Amino acid sequence: xxxxxxxxxxxxxxxxxxxxxxxxxxxxxxxxxxxxxxxxxxxxxxxxxxxxxxxxxxxxxxxxxxxxxxxxxxxxxxxxxxxxxxxxx
Amino acid sequence: xxxxxxxxxxxxxxxxxxxxxxxxxxxxxxxxxxxxxxxxxxxxxxxxxxxxxxxxxxxxxxxxxxxxxxxxxxxxxxxxxxxxxxxxxxxxxxxxxxxxxxxxxxxxxxxxxxxxxxxxxxxxxxxxxxxxxxxxxxxxxxxxxxxxxxxxxxxxxxxxxxxxxxxxxxxxxxxxxx
Numbered sequence: 282x283x284x285x286x287x288x289x290x291x292x293x294x295x296x297x298x299x300x301x302x303x304x305x306x307x308x309x310x311x312x313x314x315x316x317x318x319x320x321x322x323x324x325x326x327x328x329x330x331x332x333x334x335x336x337x338x339x340x341x342x343x344x345x346x347x348x349x350x351x352x353x354x355x356x357x358x359x360x361x362x363x364x365x366x367x368x369x370x
Numbered sequence: 371x372x373x374x375x376x377x378x379x380x381x382x383x384x385x386x387x388x389x390x391x392x393x394x395x396x397x398x399x400x401x402x403x404x405x406x407x408x409x410x411x412x413x414x415x416x417x418x419x420x421x422x423x424x425x426x427x428x429x430x431x432x433x434x435x436x437x438x439x440x441x442x443x444x445x446x447x448x449x450x451x452x453x454x455x456x457x458x459x460x461x462x463x464x465x466x467x468x469x470x471x472x473x474x475x476x477x478x479x480x481x482x483x484x485x486x487x488x489x490x491x492x493x494x495x496x497x498x499x500x501x502x503x504x505x506x507x508x509x510x511x512x513x514x515x516x517x518x519x520x521x522x523x524x525x526x527x528x529x530x531x532x533x534x535x536x537x538x539x540x541x542x543x544x545x546x547x548x
Contacts (some may be wrong), residue, residue, distance in 0.1 A: 299384065303388070306388065306391060306392070307391065308430070308454055310391065310395035310398075312396065313395065313399055314398045314399050314402060317399045317400075317402045317403040318402045318403075320403065321402055321403040321404070321405075323406070324408045325406055325409045325411065325412065326410050326413055327411065327412055327413065335488050335542060336487050340420040340423070341419065341420060341423045341519045341520075341521045341535075342521070344422045344423055344427050344430065344522075345386075345430075345521045345522045345523075346520045346522060347427075347429045347430030348427075348430035348431075348521075349430075349433070349522070349544065350430060351524050351528065351532065352524055352528060352529065353477045354479075355530065358482075359479065359522045359530075359532060362477070362520065362532055363521065363532075364532075365520070366518050366519060366520040
């Protein structure tokens with residue numbers, strides 16, 4: 282009788298250990314998921330086009346180069362103005 | 371002997387549950403960290419500006435549709451989007467609000483301060499976002515992304531023109547973390 286009672290107590294103890302271990306596991310997982318959601322930021326994708334030699338290529342700049350082959354008058358003034366792109370906006 | 375077999379069975383089911391929990395947890399962490407949103411608006415506005423430039427100038431010469439006998443074609447703004455095959459209603463989830471804006475300004479070499487002609491298309495409510503100084507805060511990240519491109523081209527009479535393109539992409543709901 283006494284032996285049976287002791288056995289049951291041991292079973293309850295073991296069961297509780299597993300329950301607590303599971304709860305700890307779930308809590309740790311939740312903490313990690315929360316931490317990764319805080320650490321994750323918006324990923325900014327940027328474009329960097331380059332030609333075979335590795336020089337960066339701008340689609341729109343090539344249009345200016347074409348225009349210079351027709352007329353390169355006031356080139357310095359034009360280049361100065363073009364290089365200001367994005368500075369005022 | 372019989373009892374032990376039952377315990378083993380329960381224990382192995384428990385281990386499967388634990389494994390599923392851990393596996394699910396790792397999946398959730400990776401998904402949350404590497405998952406959306408990916409902000410592609412900067413690339414999109416660059417491409418958009420490129421497409422506008424393509425429509426304005428080919429091999430250094432401006433599109434003849436931009437001009438009429440008296441000078442610039444004042445009506446070009448009404449037909450430009452259509453002529454260039456721009457379709458602003460391609461994405462679902464934004465209702466009727468257009469998520470794009472563009473502005474094209476033409477300058478003379480003699481006066482680089484004030485444009486001689488300009489036109490725009492799309493939703494002009496986005497334009498103001500371009501002039502707000504962007505800081506690295508959550509609210510600022512929701513602002514529209516803008517690209518300014520400048521180039522030089524000539525008309526058919528070999529007159530020099532400087533062109534400034536401003537292209538803007540809204541779409542913060544899908545691209546920026548809310």
